[in-house]
Amino acid sequence: MLGLQWGDEGKGKIVDFITPHYEVVARFQGGPNAGHTLEFNGIKHVLHTIPSGIFRDNTINIVGNGVVIDPVTLKKEIEALKKLNVDISKKLFISRKAHLIIPTHRLLDAASEAMKGKGKIGSTLRGIGPSYMDKTGRNGLRVGDVESKDFLARYKSLCDKHCELLKQMNYPCKLDELEPEFFDGIEALKALNLVDSEHLLNRYLSEGKKILAEGAQGSLLDIDFGSYPFVTSSNTVTAGACTGLGISPRHIGNVYGIFKAYCTRVGSGPFPTELNDATGEQLRKAGNEFGSTTGRPRRTGWLDLPALKYAIMINGVTDLIMMKGDVLSGFDTLMVCTHYMYRGKKIDYMPYDIVHEDATPVYEQLKGWNTDLTGIQQEKDFPAALSDYIAYIEEHTGVPVSVISVGPDRVQTIERKKMSMAYLS
Ligand code: IMP
Numbered sequence: 001m002l003g004l005q006w007g008d009e010g011k012g013k014i015v016d017f018i019t020p021h022y023e024v025v026a027r028f029q030g031g032p033n034a035g036h037t038l039e040f041n042g043i044k045h046v047l048h049t050i051p052s053g054i055f056r057d058n059t060i061n062i063v064g065n066g067v068v069i070d071p072v073t074l075k076k077e078i079e080a081l082k083k084l085n086v087d088i089s090k091k092l093f094i095s096r097k098a099h100l101i102i103p104t105h106r107l108l109d110a111a112s113e114a115m116k117g118k119g120k121i122g123s124t125l126r127g128i129g130p131s132y133m134d135k136t137g138r139n140g141l142r143v144g145d146v147e148s149k150d151f152l153a154r155y156k157s158l159c160d161k162h163c164e165l166l167k168q169m170n171y172p173c174k175l176d177e178l179e180p181e182f183f184d185g186i187e188a189l190k191a192l193n194l195v196d197s198e199h200l201l202n203r204y205l206s207e208g209k210k211i212l213a214e215g216a217q218g219s220l221l222d223i224d225f226g227s228y229p230f231v232t233s234s235n236t237v238t239a240g241a242c243t244g245l246g247i248s249p250r251h252i253g254n255v256y257g258i259f260k261a262y263c264t265r266v267g268s269g270p271f272p273t274e275l276n277d278a279t280g281e282q283l284r285k286a287g288n289e290f291g292s293t294t295g296r297p298r299r300t301g302w303l304d305l306p307a308l309k310y311a312i313m314i315n316g317v318t319d320l321i322m323m324k325g326d327v328l329s330g331f332d333t334l335m336v337c338t339h340y341m342y343r344g345k346k347i348d349y350m351p352y353d354i355v356h357e358d359a360t361p362v363y364e365q366l367k368g369w370n371t372d373l374t375g376i377q378q379e380k381d382f383p384a385a386l387s388d389y390i391a392y393i394e395e396h397t398g399v400p401v402s403v404i405s406v407g408p409d410r411v412q413t414i415e416r417k418k419m420s421m422a423y424l425s
Contacts, residue, residue: 003218012036025053028244030216035292065097066244071185095197096144103178104162111171122267198246230269257317
């Protein structure tokens with residue numbers, strides 16, 4: 001289950017919604033840059049590291065090897081769950097091979113962004129990029145290392161290296177406040193179920209258990225396929241589930257692709273259909289488009305079909321899930337981008353470079369609807385214009401829109417077509 005745009009599509013809500021059909025939910029990439037929001041019984045929860053199946057009684061939740069973990073954030077998340085009487089002891093497992101975010105990773109993130117000036121990525125500053133850099137640079141610390149006797153020495157050695165780097169970047173390596181909470185976080189991490197998750201997951205598969213791989217961020221932020229360099233540092237696409245969990249591609253079943261009925265983006269980078277006007281503001285207000293991790297206002301724009309089709313192609317999406325249909329209520333007309341004008345030509349696909357060159361959207365105009373959708377429980381009650389909007393998307397993408405979300409609560413979710421509920425098996 002993945003986001004098909006620039007993140008914030010509503011993955012947390014949908015994972016929580018479909019979790020009763022799965023025994024296991026596993027996060028495979030990203031880290032506390034994610035903010036997965038779930039709402040039920042009038043309470044709102046935001047998860048950053050822990051999979052969104054944690055609120056279901058019989059679901060096992062695994063943080064896979066592809067994730068980067070900040071022990072400080074994880075500890076806070078666990079404390080928040082404890083306050084809600086969620087017992088994690090038997091249902092949360094952390095991969096020993098997941099990499100750690102240490103305090104200097106966060107400082108390096110900030111220093112790197114400061115150096116980039118106007119060209120900054122707009123990172124969440126959670127240390128994600130520097131931690132993945134250490135992973136691929138073969139310097140990183142992993143969760144399993146906290147169990148070793150010389151963890152402190154290894155930490156110190158990496159930390160010293162970082163401080164040297166920070167000095168060169170003219171950025172203070174100030175750790176007096178950061179280190180105590182980090183080591184508290186490490187103690188809390190040690191008390192969790194640290195596992196060889198690739199073995200555990202493959203055992204579950206051989207036992208016939210259904211596994212839901214929960215993506216974070218979105219396909220257009222993928223390190224390979226996103227609008228590089230304005231991307232995150234992991235593979236957010238389907239293939240990332242294989243490397244981030246240790247599961248063979250032949251186990252991938254259905255791929256649920258989540259998209260908003262319009263588009264949003266936080267941080268810098270190209271956004272062809274962005275609306276810098278009153279309509280964009282209307283979307284931001286109606287959709288409460290403010291980051292769940294950073295609180296930053298999200299950039300807003302119309303639905304972008306070339307971008308959506310690109311994400312569907314890379315991920316092999318079998319079912320589409322459309323979020324926030326309710327936010328489009330009240331617009332007389334809706335614009336949908338079907339093509340770009342690019343290098344003087346009209347194209348219907350995502351070209352190589354939309355960072356240095358303009359991809360100007362070509363729109364088709366569709367009829368809007370005024371009906372409040374938030375109380376609708378069945379498809380037969382949809383206004384005709386909404387049904388037309390959905391049919392239009394299906395026609396252009398060739399993929400069924402199986403679920404429509406019309407509000408943040410679990411109950412505001414309409415299954416239009418039975419999803420085959422295939423799984424990693
Ligand atoms: P980083 O992953 O924190 O380094 O951020 C890189 C880019 O991805 C920035 O534009 C962020 O705003 C964006 N980003 C990272 N995580 C998320 C997310 O969970 N939702 C939306 N955007 C994200």
